[in-house]
Amino acid sequence: MRPETIGHRSVRIPKLMRLVDSPVGAIEELAALGRDSRFLVVHAGAASPTGYGETLVRAAEQAGLKVGEAIALSNTDAWAQTVRSAMSEQQPQYIVGVGGGRVVDVAKVAAAHAGSDFVSVPTQASSDGICSPVAVMVDDSGRPRSVAARIPVAIIVDMAVISGAPEITWRAGLGDLVSNLSAVKDWRLASKSGEPYDDFACLVSEAAALSVIDTGVSLADPFFREKLVRGLILSGIAMEMAGSSRPASGSEHLISHALDTLLTSPHPHGLQVAVGMIAADLIRGDDVTRLVGYFRSVGLPVHPRDLGIPMETLVAAIRQGPEQRPGRTSILDGVTDEQLDRLVLEYARL
Numbered sequence: 001m002r003p004e005t006i007g008h009r010s011v012r013i014p015k016l017m018r019l020v021d022s023p024v025g026a027i028e029e030l031a032a033l034g035r036d037s038r039f040l041v042v043h044a045g046a047a048s049p050t051g052y053g054e055t056l057v058r059a060a061e062q063a064g065l066k067v068g069e070a071i072a073l074s075n076t077d078a079w080a081q082t083v084r085s086a087m088s089e090q091q092p093q094y095i096v097g098v099g100g101g102r103v104v105d106v107a108k109v110a111a112a113h114a115g116s117d118f119v120s121v122p123t124q125a126s127s128d129g130i131c132s133p134v135a136v137m138v139d140d141s142g143r144p145r146s147v148a149a150r151i152p153v154a155i156i157v158d159m160a161v162i163s164g165a166p167e168i169t170w171r172a173g174l175g176d177l178v179s180n181l182s183a184v185k186d187w188r189l190a191s192k193s194g195e196p197y198d199d200f201a202c203l204v205s206e207a208a209a210l211s212v213i214d215t216g217v218s219l220a221d222p223f224f225r226e227k228l229v230r231g232l233i234l235s236g237i238a239m240e241m242a243g244s245s246r247p248a249s250g251s252e253h254l255i256s257h258a259l260d261t262l263l264t265s266p267h268p269h270g271l272q273v274a275v276g277m278i279a280a281d282l283i284r285g286d287d288v289t290r291l292v293g294y295f296r297s298v299g300l301p302v303h304p305r306d307l308g309i310p311m312e313t314l315v316a317a318i319r320q321g322p323e324q325r326p327g328r329t330s331i332l333d334g335v336t337d338e339q340l341d342r343l344v345l346e347y348a349r350l
């Protein structure tokens with residue numbers, strides 16, 4: 001008998017990743033999933049700033065695809081239930097989430113509950129949720145929480161539409177992606193106290209982040225934007241490998257989650273995460289010179305004041321960070337008053 005070996009492992013990745021430049025191009029890719037399949041397109045209807053969901057539904061009808069639609073305006077359980085009802089009525093093979101983060105997330109969750117295949121068609125590149133097995137849902141008290149879902153079977157990005165999204169969404173996406181470097185540091189720290197650590201998930205997560213760290217890049221450059229979209233997709237695959245958001249969510253995300261509860265009007269996730277990343281690196285005692293230079297060159301916030309956040313609020317968010325997600329070991333655990341005093345002094349030098 002052969003001795004037992006460790007063997008390989010399988011990782012689920014989407015069957016299809018296509019960057020297209022028109023609705024017709026997107027429909028061709030949908031058709032490639034199965035001409036005879038039935039699609040349920042989930043979108044925000046008249047509330048959508050791009051109207052892209054409706055555009056796709058009409059284009060799919062013209063192309064002779066079997067397509068139905070469901071409206072979802074937000075990422076709440078109630079809207080997920082609305083999508084589930086449409087799924088029971090229409091019995092689609094594919095749930096296609098078309099829109100910003102909220103619509104993609106609510107469609108992703110509804111599809112995951114039913115074990116259905118999900119196709120992601122984001123109209124913004126504002127976070128790595130565009131192709132991840134994790135979704136953000138808002139509970140009854142209005143608080144966002146991460147929930148496990150399933151990675152899409154396909155991701156189709158119409159660069160013509162996504163390029164029209166506000167510039168701030170691109171900066172937010174960049175912040176979310178670069179923050180993987182901080183998340184991985186926290187995971188390495190956690191591994192020292194016994195948490196299982198996945199080298200490949202970290203390799204992929206860091207490679208995704210490093211792919212966009214380059215001096216002299218312009219967020220308006222179409223090639224850089226494509227690179228960012230691919231990086232965000234790769235980040236989602238790192239999460240799938242890990243089976244959790246661990247490789248893309250550490251102390252910097254905990255700080256952002258705490259800011260969500262402390263601020264009356266929170267800023268985009270990726271921008272808060274960028275501020276959290278600088279703070280976390282300062283607490284770690286890392287040299288942030290290069291990172292700060294890069295952030296400034298691409299318009300990412302460095303100092304909390306860059307987002308109009310008082311230093312005391314950031315300090316409060318750091319203190320409250322660990323309670324945002326108990327069990328997610330990070331550099332914020334047991335942070336001392338001395339460390340926080342030093343942090344404030346370090347910020348004065350930035």
Ligand SMILES: [Zn+2]
Nearest residue numbers: 127128176273
């Ligand atoms: Zn994130």
